């Protein structure tokens with residue numbers, strides 16, 4: 001990977017959240033430092049957060065339930081929020097399985113009091129005056145959710161991800177974007193391959209990647 005000057009360069013530990021307003025044409029790079037780490041992601045129009053990432057518009061435009069290089073993350077107003085301009089991960093990224101939470105961990109795994117990505121989203125969004133009602137079905141970067149011909153999924157929905165150490169995805173902001181990340185702490189399904197690990201999050205100016 002080419003070393004570039006970045007405006008932001010942070011390590012996010014598993015179980016932690018991250019949020020930042022990304023300016024138009026700036027690049028958000030998320031690096032899966034150790035591989036097979038699920039990274040839950042939401043984005044909003046920072047100037048009007050009522051407009052936010054919309055999985056159906058994104059899926060319909062891409063004609064795929066997987067996000068990959070060239071995918072555009074569309075809003076509920078069908079405006080482009082971000083574009084995937086680089087992606088080293090084979091197999092694409094999940095758009096359908098959503099995030100973990102204390103509630104879903106109890107429902108699915110019988111594990112009480114185990115907060116996860118929804119709680120991280122709530123914490124990050126609260127810094128921008130947003131709340132529970134602003135969380136929509138999110139993207140799971142570096143996550144694999146196979147869907148079979150009959151519509152069924154795997155027993156754990158998630159299977160081990162395809163990413164290896166150092167894989168990254170670059171997202172170009174197409175407007176002022178509030179980007180929100182939860183570095184997933186899940187250990188009850190294979191989204192983190194049973195071993196949640198840290199990620200690197202960078203923001204580059206428009207001209208530092210060519």
Ligand SMILES: [Zn+2]
Pocket residue numbers: 040099100101116117118183184185186
């Ligand atoms: Zn999670």
